Amino acid sequence: MDELERLQDVTAWRPEPGRRFFSASHxxxxxxxxxxxxxxxxRETLRAEGVAEAHVVAEIFPREDGVFAGLPEVEALLRGRGVKLWALPEGSNFAAREVVARIEGPYDRFGLYETPILGFLASSSGWATAARRARLAAGGKPVFCFGARHVHPAVAPVMERAALVGGAQGAACILAAKLAGQEPVGTVPHALFLILGDTVQGARAYHRVMPPEEPRTILVDTYKDEAEESLRVAEALGDALAGVRLDTPGERGGVTPDLVRELRARLDQAGHRNVTVFVSGGLTPERLSALAEAGADAFGVGSYISSAAPIDMTMDLKEVAGKPRTKRGRIPGRTPNPRLVEVL
Incomplete structure (x- = not known):
């Protein structure tokens, strides 16, 4: 597909008939x-004036503190275009208005891409920041991203990859995990137990069918009291049981610290100290902190990460033809930041 050159190209372009999805292709x-x-x-105007190849320096800064993510996509878009790129290492914390990336080269080589460059960084940094906050709130206990169902499927792998950059231990979305060099994580939905009719029957079927290396973590809130179901499952699977998962709906009060404490105590008293307690369902940093203190061992976090707002990013030209030049309200010239590293 040819790169857009003129407004006439935009006017003439038509989506392919029968297109199935609204998401953009690579x-x-x-x-x-x-x-x-x-x-x-x-682009068209600068080319007509003969200055489209003016040598410029552009800088990108955020409007608030956060965690830097999305850099590999920016690098991929700019590679081979004859420009230089410096940026913070992905996963770095940044402060509001800190320069997180700098691009230098002929304006016509990258100016067209300001919108997607900022979009790559804004969205991924927002998701990575939420994941980092969740991980910190959990006191360092593992947090897994379960947010794919809350976003458009075209960006679900981007979102969950950003969560991994921010500190999530793993991701449920298959493509996200694979792109990050991991295997996806997750157990089964309530549907398994609803169709089979009993939690223990579902646990035994899962244990029989899944390969040996797959941890046996069983959902225990479908039918009965969570503590009662956990003990039934622990007795049925014995040492094969790795953990129980609590996903109690809000209609029944959700997963509370008191529930986790009781469940942990009952498992311990019955000799199942090695069975971990995995919690999911509408978790926020406040709930994560309380549940971790109560004894939960790991967490599946979905909407808190997936619904994180993008971190507003701005790109400014700071030099033109070797001379400091920028718009009013900004300081002309390069902004020093020794944390930037050369990428391209």
């Missing part, structure tokens, strides 16, 4: 179809 992003149209108008 080729459409590279062609400039996800940029704001005013960058096409800028």
């Amino acid at each position: 080729e459409e992003i590279a062609a400039g179809l996800t940029t704001d149209v005013y960058f096409i108008k800028t």
Whole structure:
């Protein structure tokens, strides 16, 4: 697919008939179809004036503190375009208004892509920041990202990858985990037990079918009291049981610290001290902290990460043709930041 050159190219472009999904393909992003149209108008005007290849320095900064993520996609978009790129290492904490990336080169080589560059960084940094906050609230106990169901499937792998950058231990989305060099994590939904009709029957079936290396963590809130079901499952699977998962719905009060304490105590008293307690369902940093203190061992966090707002990123030109130049309200010239490392 050819890169957009003029406003006429935009007018002439038509989506392929019968297109199934609204998400952009890799080729459409590279062609400039996800940029704001005013960058096409800028390109055409600067080319007409003979200054499109002006050598510039652009800097990107955030409006609030956060965790830096999304850099590999920016690098992939700019690679081979004859520009230089410096940035914070992915996963770094950043402060509001700190320069997180700097691009240097002919403006026409990258100006078209300001919109997707900022989008890559804004969304991924927002998700990574939420994941980091969740992990810290959990007191360092493992947090797994279960947020794919809350976002458009085209960006679910991006979101869960960003969560891994932010500190999540693993991801449930298959593609997200694979792209990060991991295997996806997760147990089974309530549907398994509802169809089979009993938690213990479902646990035994799961144990019989799953490969030996797959941990036996069983959902225990479908039918009966969670503590009662946990003991039934522990007795049925014995030493094969790795953990129990609590996902009690809000209609029944959700998973509370008192429930976790009681469940932990009953498991311990019955000799099942090695059985871990995994909690999921509407978890926020406040709930994570309380549940971790009560004895929960690991967490599945979904909507708190997936619904995180993007961190607003801004790109400014700071030099033009070797001279400090920028818009009012900004300081002309490069902003020193020794934490930036050369990427391209």
